[in-house]
Amino acid sequence: MRRHQLAQMLLIGVIASIIGIAVALSINWFPVQGSSQARKVDDLYDVLLIASVPVFVLVEVVVLYSVWKFRMRPGEELKDGPPIHGNTALEIIWTAIPAMMIFGLVTYAYIVLRDIEEKPGREMTVQVTGQQFAWSYQYKEPGKPTVNTDVLYIPKGESVRFNIRSTDVIHDFWVPAFRMKSDAVPGITTHYRITPVRKGSYAVVCAELCGLGHSTMRSTVHVVDPSTFRGWLAQKQAAKPAGAATS
Numbered sequence: 001m002r003r004h005q006l007a008q009m010l011l012i013g014v015i016a017s018i019i020g021i022a023v024a025l026s027i028n029w030f031p032v033q034g035s036s037q038a039r040k041v042d043d044l045y046d047v048l049l050i051a052s053v054p055v056f057v058l059v060e061v062v063v064l065y066s067v068w069k070f071r072m073r074p075g076e077e078l079k080d081g082p083p084i085h086g087n088t089a090l091e092i093i094w095t096a097i098p099a100m101m102i103f104g105l106v107t108y109a110y111i112v113l114r115d116i117e118e119k120p121g122r123e124m125t126v127q128v129t130g131q132q133f134a135w136s137y138q139y140k141e142p143g144k145p146t147v148n149t150d151v152l153y154i155p156k157g158e159s160v161r162f163n164i165r166s167t168d169v170i171h172d173f174w175v176p177a178f179r180m181k182s183d184a185v186p187g188i189t190t191h192y193r194i195t196p197v198r199k200g201s202y203a204v205v206c207a208e209l210c211g212l213g214h215s216t217m218r219s220t221v222h223v224v225d226p227s228t229f230r231g232w233l234a235q236k237q238a239a240k241p242a243g244a245a246t247s
């Protein structure tokens, strides 16, 4: 292969990568950022795009360029390529560069994970229960009757820990706007925490195929002002006879 062909391939690869990254970053992949965790997850996704688009583009350019420039032409049916018995320098390079990229990305992803799972000074806990085919939420406060509801209310700006359980099969508690999700597994309690940063109503969906009604297993989370939330919870608690706890 001549030097200018290599240079041509590299030039096409670089230009296509720049276009590919620009296109990938211009696409609005996710819903609104409803939690403080969402921005960090989205940043991670952007970094992954910037790192992986050139890899994909470069491989495609080598394949397509070879099909274009080095394809078999009429009369070359019996021609064989040059006998190559390996290239140590090349093999070291194509092992070392991906290894370094993966190590860098894994380290960054781990730092983001630690960050978004970090326990805050104060947090409230909501019990989330999945069952075929509905979500329900339980609020337990010491000395108050347990509130059981099928609509989730949480206060804006306060860290909320979801303790997630299932009464039958495996479900998955997912609020796309919060970017966090976890399986609801019978017999164990899983959890994650988020800090909602934006008032509004967001979809809650089940992200684990759990039976015929899986697609209808939806509910809504309302992020409201802390004072509105306290008022809502107090009203719910007062509506129940003292001491009555539902499942």
Ligand SMILES: [Cu+2]
Pocket: 130, 131, 132, 133, 170, 171, 172, 206, 207, 208, 209, 210, 214, 217
């Ligand atoms: Cu489900």
